[in-house]
Amino acid sequence: MTDTPMTPDREQEIRERLESTLKPQKTEVAELLAEVDRLKDRVAELEARPAEAEAHPAKTQWAVEIYDPRHSTWVTPTRFHAPEVAADAQAAYEKNTPMWTDGSPVQRRIVREETTYTVDTDLLLDALGLEN
Incomplete structure (x- = not known):
């Protein structure tokens, strides 16, 4: 894992680099980026839940x-x-x-x-x- 934080700007930079470097595999890149978006949405959904609903009671x-x-x-x-x-x-x-x-x-x-x-x-x- 890298020490560079995944800021929105850094993510955009990675996306642009992938799209420009891997044009022949554009469909695969698009699918991977869509999966990253889906996983980010899921993480945000999990983080938004109230603490008591996240796991078991104390x-x-x-x-x-x-x-x-x-x-x-x-x-x-x-x-x-x-x-x-x-x-x-x-x-x-x-x-x-x-x-x-x-x-x-x-x-x-x-x-x-x-x-x-x-x-x-x-x-x-x-x-x-x-x-x-």
Whole structure:
């Protein structure tokens, strides 16, 4: 891909160069340019949609994470659909397994995970060699 942005002037320059250089293949060039126009229209249509209609609704989950001192990292074994369920699980974990086998206390915390989904039209533009 080139570092030159695909401005309207640059696009016109490319179109003129293609038409003048490839006169024997004029039909093929016209078809390719029509396809570029169609794809540009489709990208514009996708970009014009409201964000909530582009993908899936945001998703929120809660988890009880456990600190693993051997690997110095937080581990998320299970996710829950509601914070109350995560709090109940944390209370049960602390009651049933308050210590590691070496006798040290298990550190736990409740975390919220929010996932959003968006349509990435930039990938389509990159695949077409167009700039955003």
